[in-house]
Amino acid sequence: MPSAGAPRRHPHWASNPATISTITSTASGKAFLSMLGVFAEFETNLRRERQLEGIAKAKAAGVYRGRPASIDVGQVRQLKSDGQGASEIAKRLGIGRASVYRLLAAV
Numbered sequence: 001m002p003s004a005g006a007p008r009r010h011p012h013w014a015s016n017p018a019t020i021s022t023i024t025s026t027a028s029g030k031a032f033l034s035m036l037g038v039f040a041e042f043e044t045n046l047r048r049e050r051q052l053e054g055i056a057k058a059k060a061a062g063v064y065r066g067r068p069a070s071i072d073v074g075q076v077r078q079l080k081s082d083g084q085g086a087s088e089i090a091k092r093l094g095i096g097r098a099s100v101y102r103l104l105a106a107v
Helices: 017-023 027-060 073-081 086-093 097-105
Strands: none
Touching: 017 027, 073 086, 073 097, 086 097
8 A cells, every 4th residue: 555645646547558558459459449439439429419409499599699790891891992901901900810811702
């Protein structure tokens, strides 16, 4: 038994990399890890489906509208028509240059 001042080792098998290589050295170990991956992917897909169902339900109820636009597209277009470049527009409006390019490309 370790003394009170000694650090405790985590008993989890994944805390030792040699254990993982031992597990994957056999066919049953490889199958086990593959099955863990399959179940993890399955759970991720179920979670995503539930999320999309919830979003569709909220949209139907008029609750889900997304984030309101924080950039005035008209102001970006006006500054561009005044001859200013994307970098100057971004500095004046306090937004990223990529946002200016994205808005101008949508025209």
